Amino acid sequence: MNSHVVAELNVPHSDEVMARTYGFFQAIGWVTRPHTTEPASVYVHPLERGVGPVVAYWHTANPKKIDRFAWHDEADPSEFSKGLWHPVLQETTELVLIVPDEATVQEVHERGGEILAAHTHVPLREHAGALEFRFTDPFNNALRITANPGYEI
Numbered sequence: 001m002n003s004h005v006v007a008e009l010n011v012p013h014s015d016e017v018m019a020r021t022y023g024f025f026q027a028i029g030w031v032t033r034p035h036t037t038e039p040a041s042v043y044v045h046p047l048e049r050g051v052g053p054v055v056a057y058w059h060t061a062n063p064k065k066i067d068r069f070a071w072h073d074e075a076d077p078s079e080f081s082k083g084l085w086h087p088v089l090q091e092t093t094e095l096v097l098i099v100p101d102e103a104t105v106q107e108v109h110e111r112g113g114e115i116l117a118a119h120t121h122v123p124l125r126e127h128a129g130a131l132e133f134r135f136t137d138p139f140n141n142a143l144r145i146t147a148n149p150g151y152e153i
Contacts, residue, residue, distance in 0.1 A: 006043075006054045007095045011139050012066045012084050013040055013059040021057050024080040024138045029111035046097060046108045046145060053097035055143070069139070077118040080138040089121070091142035094134070102131040102147040109133055109145070 011017050025032045025044040035041035040059040045052050060066065069084040099105055109116065109124055112135075121142075122134035132146035 006056050008056040008058050009095075009137070009139070009141055010058050010060045010062070010065045012069055013061045014084075016083055017139075018042070018059060020080050020083060020138045021059075024078075024115070027080070028113065028116040029108075047099065047104070052099060055095060055097070072140075077136070078115050078138075080115070081119075081140075083138075085138065086140040089136060089140050089142060094142045094144055096144045096146060098146055098148050100148065105131045105133070105145055105147050 011021065021042050021044075022032050029048075030044050030046050031048060033043050035043065035056075042057045042059070043054055044057065045054045047053075066084075068086065070087040072081055072083060072085045072087075075082045099108065106124070109120075116135060119135040119137070120133055121136060122132075122144075124131060124133045126132075127146070128149045130147040130149035132144055134142060134144045136142060
């Protein structure tokens, strides 16, 4: 039996938030798909082929979790950021999405185009022995795409 770790980010449950979740990741060229039995959950992953790192967005109705979000009136860094989001960049827990190699990091970065460039807060660089970049999702969560730096995973 294979085991996998999937990071799950909670975001407020609404049609507007759902549209931003799908819209942003589709705009940057990621695969998006709904959970087959939980309509409030969306899976996203950067690789068009095969199995790769996955992030799940759970659209929660829990008021304690929703209260952590604030309304953001600006379409900054992109139009996908306007709406409910974390008022402070959520970088104390960073999602590290490891892709097979540096060429894939470069491919994911380039495929993201202007939208991903606007959301990137750490540009392509060599870090800990591997190419990486860091960006925010539409809800101000920090994500990092990196080539496998040789960790024992």
